[in-house]
Amino acid sequence: MPDGIPSGAMNEQIVVAGALLCAGRLLVAQRQRPPELAGLWELPGGKVARGESDADALVRELREELGVGVIVGARLGADVALPTGMTLRAYRATLSAGTPQPHDHQALRWVTADELHDLPWVPADRAWLPDLLDALSPPSRREST
Secondary structure: OOOOOOHHHHOOOEEEEEEEEEOOEEEEEEOOOOOOOOOOEEOOEEEOOOOOOHHHHHHHHHHHHHOOEEEEEEEEEEEEEOOOOOEEEEEEEEEEEOOOOOOOOOEEEEEOHHHHHHOOEOHHHHHHHHHHHHHHOOHHHHHHO
């Protein structure tokens, strides 16, 4: 998608997810619903509203779902096509205000790179596991692989 064009402008529904990184850990959220995804872990986020940028949507969604302020950074990984016809897109994010609370999730958890593969992930977010592992790895470890 060209920079500067809101996601809703191209008639496709974009869903944004935030890889909230802090001190070598990633915040993951456990789904409450729908029943087929309840108990699985994901990156928190939500739908981009018509005329809203991806970054603005992610800031809004994380404020609503977690009660925090964030600074949205670079894209993480590739877009993931969802079976519903929507497109899932992830961004790195850093905490700028507040302490995450599970307003819309069953639980929240900070995980390290070593714990990523231990979680039962929602199917769509599994595509980003290599990118998340890279984001959580110290630079010296990335250069040696």
